[in-house]
Amino acid sequence: MLLQARGLSKNFSGLVAVNSVDLDVAEGELLAIVGPNGAGKSVLFALISGIMKATGGSVYFRGEEITGLKPHLIARKGIGRTFQTTALFNQLRVVDNLAIGYRMRTSSGLFSTLLRTGKWREDTRRTMTRVAEVLEIIGLKEKAFHFASTLTQAEQRKLAIGIALMGYPKLLLLDEPTGGLTEEDTREISGLIARLHKDLKITICLIEHKMRMVMELAQRIVVLNFGSIIAEGAPEKIARDPKVIEAYLGVEHIADSQ
Amino acid sequence: MNIRLKGRWWYLAIFLVAIALPHIVTSRYVGQIIIMGYLFSIATLSLNLILGYAGQASLAHAGFFGIGAYGVGLLTKGGVSFWIALPLSASLAAAIGFLVGLPTLRTRGSYFAISTLCLGVIISIVAGNWVQLTGGYTGVVGIPTPTPIRVPWTVEIRFDSLLAQYYLVLAFLILTMFAMHRIVHSLTGISFMAVRNNEMLAEAAGIDTFRVKLTAFVIADFFAGLAGGLYASIMGSISPSTASMELTFNWLVYLLIGGAATLGGPIIGAFVIPIIMESLQFLAQYRMLIFGVLLIVVIIYFPRGAMGAILQLGEKWRREWRKRQEEGPRVAASQRP
Numbered sequence: 001m002l003l004q005a006r007g008l009s010k011n012f013s014g015l016v017a018v019n020s021v022d023l024d025v026a027e028g029e030l031l032a033i034v035g036p037n038g039a040g041k042s043v044l045f046a047l048i049s050g051i052m053k054a055t056g057g058s059v060y061f062r063g064e065e066i067t068g069l070k071p072h073l074i075a076r077k078g079i080g081r082t083f084q085t086t087a088l089f090n091q092l093r094v095v096d097n098l099a100i101g102y103r104m105r106t107s108s109g110l111f112s113t114l115l116r117t118g119k120w121r122e123d124t125r126r127t128m129t130r131v132a133e134v135l136e137i138i139g140l141k142e143k144a145f146h147f148a149s150t151l152t153q154a155e156q157r158k159l160a161i162g163i164a165l166m167g168y169p170k171l172l173l174l175d176e177p178t179g180g181l182t183e184e185d186t187r188e189i190s191g192l193i194a195r196l197h198k199d200l201k202i203t204i205c206l207i208e209h210k211m212r213m214v215m216e217l218a219q220r221i222v223v224l225n226f227g228s229i230i231a232e233g234a235p236e237k238i239a240r241d242p243k244v245i246e247a248y249l250g251v252e253h254i255a256d257s258q
Numbered sequence: 259m260n261i262r263l264k265g266r267w268w269y270l271a272i273f274l275v276a277i278a279l280p281h282i283v284t285s286r287y288v289g290q291i292i293i294m295g296y297l298f299s300i301a302t303l304s305l306n307l308i309l310g311y312a313g314q315a316s317l318a319h320a321g322f323f324g325i326g327a328y329g330v331g332l333l334t335k336g337g338v339s340f341w342i343a344l345p346l347s348a349s350l351a352a353a354i355g356f357l358v359g360l361p362t363l364r365t366r367g368s369y370f371a372i373s374t375l376c377l378g379v380i381i382s383i384v385a386g387n388w389v390q391l392t393g394g395y396t397g398v399v400g401i402p403t404p405t406p407i408r409v410p411w412t413v414e415i416r417f418d419s420l421l422a423q424y425y426l427v428l429a430f431l432i433l434t435m436f437a438m439h440r441i442v443h444s445l446t447g448i449s450f451m452a453v454r455n456n457e458m459l460a461e462a463a464g465i466d467t468f469r470v471k472l473t474a475f476v477i478a479d480f481f482a483g484l485a486g487g488l489y490a491s492i493m494g495s496i497s498p499s500t501a502s503m504e505l506t507f508n509w510l511v512y513l514l515i516g517g518a519a520t521l522g523g524p525i526i527g528a529f530v531i532p533i534i535m536e537s538l539q540f541l542a543q544y545r546m547l548i549f550g551v552l553l554i555v556v557i558i559y560f561p562r563g564a565m566g567a568i569l570q571l572g573e574k575w576r577r578e579w580r581k582r583q584e585e586g587p588r589v590a591a592s593q594r595p
Contacts, residue, residue: 049462051458051461051462070461070466071458071461071462072461072462072463072464072465072466072467075461075462075463075464076464080463081462083458083459083462087456087458087459087462088456088459089451089452089455089456089459089460090455090456091451091454091455092448092451092452092455096448096451099445099448100448100449100452100460100463100465101463101464103445103448103449103463103464103465104463104464104465106445108445108446109446110441110446110473110477113440113441113444113445113446114437114440114441116440120444123445124444124445127445163459163463164462164463166463167463167464
């Protein structure tokens with residue numbers, strides 16, 4: 001198993017956001033996590049990536065415990081992630097946004113920076129090479145020197161994925177990569193995700209609301225409701241699961257009554 | 259990457275003006291003001307690194323300036339060479355910055371500003387009350403000018419004339435700018451800006467944000483101490499007001515109006531603001547009202563200050579020019595029969 005969560009819980013002073021979740025992600029898998037709003041999907045990602053501290057349970061990545069590690073250390077171990085509300089360095093250019101994602105793979109410090117030593121030049125060169133590669137993968141070559149804030153919605157999503165890709169992650173956690181996008185843009189991003197999975201052999205775990213996309217893309221689906229896993233399995237099986245239908249109908253009822 | 263080679267000509271032009279300046283301006287008074295401007299430029303440039311680039315509001319900056327000043331003042335009075343006392347005092351400021359940063363930079367947002375605000379006050383109180391060491395509120399007087407440099411077989415460079423002091427301070431300003439330029443235009447500098455821009459994303463993208471902030475803070479404090487040490491040796495006397503809050507806030511105004519997160523901004527601010535201040539002398543304390551309004555206007559409409567506005571204008575002109583260049587041949591082509 002690439003990633004294992006055991007009894008993972010998060011408690012916000014009484015409110016249980018994630019309730020003793022056991023999650024296994026196999027190497028090479030494309031897993032989707034679905035569930036109604038407030039089911040605890042994003043919190044689950046935050047716990048795995050170290051953005052939030054779990055109140056219980058543990059996480060193992062490639063057999064090594066990573067519970068409670070700082071986010072940057074977890075990223076260095078090979079877990080890249082994006083955020084639900086598109087998070088970019090919007091004051092910086094696209095190339096600089098990407099370069100930040102590779103900083104964890106270079107080590108030139110202050111003195112080599114001041115003296116511009118061979119090591120500094122080598123690190124800069126390696127970063128630029130990787131930036132060019134990732135620009136190619138995410139298809140943002142033309143926008144390389146634009147400021148991130150000037151990109152379109154879809155481009156911003158691509159860049160967010162690009163930043164996470166820079167450090168050669170083994171596992172990508174994508175939190176609603178197509179949320180709020182048009183149908184056309186959604187297809188483009190899901191195409192990108194499929195390519196990352198197939199061509200680059202990156203294990204992917206994504207949170208998604210668009211069921212059609214999930215059904216097409218995912219090999220396995222985990223359904224979360226009220227912080228607990230209520231179902232998991234192949235897409236066809238999940239689509240027929242009465243508990244899942246109920247959870248989703250419940251949400252629709254609430255949505256209708258508003 | 260941010261590395262752009264354009265604008266080298268500007269550097270050269272400004273450098274030549276700076277070299278020639280003391281021969282054009284012969285007034286002792288103006289000379290002293292310019293030296294002061296250079297010293298405060300170094301201080302503001304270093305504040306720019308932690309506040310402008312890394313986005314952490316260090317309000318103890320004059321405190322670190324004071325540590326450098328007292329360090330050099332006391333050491334050189336005790337017979338230590340200026341050339342040893344200066345790096346030693348700047349390193350002391352950096353070391354204190356490191357110790358203070360260890361607990362305070364773990365927090366996010368305004369906590370760091372509040373803790374450094376307190377630190378700034380503490381440093382100036384210590385300077386005023388540790389009488390045996392600092393001489394209390396009378397301060398340290400009779401600090402010797404920088405120790406002469408003896409160049410073998412030729413001359414001895416002495417620093418007791420205003421002209422020599424001018425070039426000494428200019429040399430340190432250039433050194434500071436050089437260091438800042440290299441830091442800012444590198445992966446290190448980009449990670450500073452990443453932390454300022456989106457700390458959580460930077461952390462998730464593998465940046466050790468605590469370490470980045472600590473690095474920026476320590477470098478900033480080193481250069482603040484350096485500026486303070488130079489100040490002590492050139493002014494000849496220092497007092498607790500050398501480490502006062504007021505000085506920090508002056509630099510903050512220089513930085514914000516001159517242009518945070520630009521390399522030219524702090525220098526523009528450190529020269530332009532004191533000149534405006536002097537020329538508005540007749541308004542007495544009411545000029546603070548003008549500064550208040552000016553500050554608000556600049557922050558809202560020119561978030562990167564005067565330098566940001568200049569860069570924007572330059573960009574606009576360049577675009578216009580390019581457009582005209584592209585349109586030129588097209589017009590010519592369409593006119594062809």
